[in-house]
Amino acid sequence: MPDEIRDRLARLHERIARAAERARRRAEDITLIAVSKTFDASIVQKAVDAGARDLGENRVQEAAAKAPQVSGAGLRWHLIGHLQSNKARVAVQTFDVIHTVESVELARRLDRIAGEEGRRPTVLVQVALGHEATKSGADENDLPAIVETLDAAAHLDFQGLMTLPPFFDDPEQARGYFRRLREMLENLNRSRAPERRLTELSMGMSHDFEVAIEEGATLVRVGTAVFGARRKH
Numbered sequence: 001m002p003d004e005i006r007d008r009l010a011r012l013h014e015r016i017a018r019a020a021e022r023a024r025r026r027a028e029d030i031t032l033i034a035v036s037k038t039f040d041a042s043i044v045q046k047a048v049d050a051g052a053r054d055l056g057e058n059r060v061q062e063a064a065a066k067a068p069q070v071s072g073a074g075l076r077w078h079l080i081g082h083l084q085s086n087k088a089r090v091a092v093q094t095f096d097v098i099h100t101v102e103s104v105e106l107a108r109r110l111d112r113i114a115g116e117e118g119r120r121p122t123v124l125v126q127v128a129l130g131h132e133a134t135k136s137g138a139d140e141n142d143l144p145a146i147v148e149t150l151d152a153a154a155h156l157d158f159q160g161l162m163t164l165p166p167f168f169d170d171p172e173q174a175r176g177y178f179r180r181l182r183e184m185l186e187n188l189n190r191s192r193a194p195e196r197r198l199t200e201l202s203m204g205m206s207h208d209f210e211v212a213i214e215e216g217a218t219l220v221r222v223g224t225a226v227f228g229a230r231r232k233h
């Protein structure tokens with residue numbers, strides 16, 4: 001029991017390395033984000049003590065309460081859930097990476113607030129590829145305007161795209177969504193100068209991160225496979 005999280009992290013790093021090898025990629029180019037939502041700070045601390053550096057949360061208030069109780073060198077907190085505009089300031093204060101920019105308005109607000117707070121978070125645009133009403137994320141047609149806004153933002157470091165495909169029992173069925181996101185990043189990069197290339201693809205969860213890595217994921221968001229089953233939020 002005591003080192004369960006440590007064992008799970010070790011196994012995950014092995015699986016990440018094997019998936020990277022299959023795709024002829026370097027394992028160092030893939031970051032495991034331990035998604036700690038719903039778990040108490042004491043449990044998150046165990047993961048940090050076992051070497052986790054990147055922590056993912058989907059609720060701003062929950063993370064703002066938890067982050068000060070977790071200590072470790074070089075920790076990066078990632079917001080992976082929907083961001084309401086009235087939580088933007090707390091999000092900027094709490095998170096190093098915001099994966100869920102989905103509108104021009106939110107991009108502008110984050111830039112303004114980051115300037116006021118003296119912060120410069122990394123940001124990704126969440127793209128809705130599933131076209132389901134319940135899923136958040138930017139419509140593909142809105143992407144150019146959001147990208148233009150982020151490129152002009154003085155206080156945001158825009159680095160790539162994120163997606164959350166519909167849930168499939170068979171992870172192979174998510175492959176097309178992951179491939180599509182990679183193609184969108186490649187398309188954006190065609191018109192960007194080399195030094196402004198976008199490099200990050202946030203995609204893949206506990207049940208499908210290996211497929212995501214085969215399709216180019218650089219940030220995999222893994223909760224259950226690190227911390228065990230969650231109670232409902």
Ligand SMILES: *Cc1c(COP(=O)(O)O)cnc(C)c1O
Pocket residue numbers: 035037058080081164204205206207221222223224225
């Ligand atoms: C909860 C969550 C995850 C992690 O899910 P697991 O299946 O537990 O790995 C990944 N991404 C997002 C956006 C989430 O909300």
